[in-house]
Amino acid sequence: MKYIIFLRAINVGGNRKIKMLDLREVLTANAYQNVTTYIQSGNVIAEHAETSYEWVQENIAALIEDAFGFDVPAIVFPLDEYVQGILQKPFEEEKLMVHFLNQVPEAIDLDTLKELGKDQQDSCEITGRFLYVTLSAGVSDSIYSNKLVERVLHVKATARNWRTVTTMQEKSK
Structure with missing residues (x-):
């Protein structure tokens, strides 16, 4: 399923920095496919086999916590x-x-x-x-x-x- 993903408050004012290349790598390594980002403020398009956007929200937040060390809420929408x-x-x-x-x-x-x-x-x-x-x-x-x-x-x-x-x-x- 294709998802539109928005991360809250990353790369703002030099805080909670995440390079989009690093984010794409983390997501790709965790079963997300066709990962695309737009500008540096945490706008992501990705596909995943999971059909629950709630699960994807929690999963991405957990992956960011593990990989980058801070809590970043992910707001996720199925494309439709x-x-x-x-x-x-x-x-x-x-x-x-x-x-x-x-x-x-x-x-x-x-x-x-x-x-x-x-x-x-x-x-x-x-x-x-x-x-x-x-x-x-x-x-x-x-x-x-x-x-x-x-x-x-x-x-x-x-x-x-x-x-x-x-x-x-x-x-x-």
């Missing part, structure tokens, strides 16, 4: 779920950020997140495990930081801009 998430994009704005979630959050938690942002310049909508955020200014000015999203929704998350989201889809073809 990823494509569906993109097709169901709720906003037409060009400035979008997407938080990828390791699981679908509880509705009450999403209501809490929306309530926190109701008087803010940005807005959010969820589609499955995709949390779409409009950016009226920029990522650093948005209330919807990854830390807030994880705390309020009780999930693991990592965010990417719309360009990275669509590039990953193109590279997966």
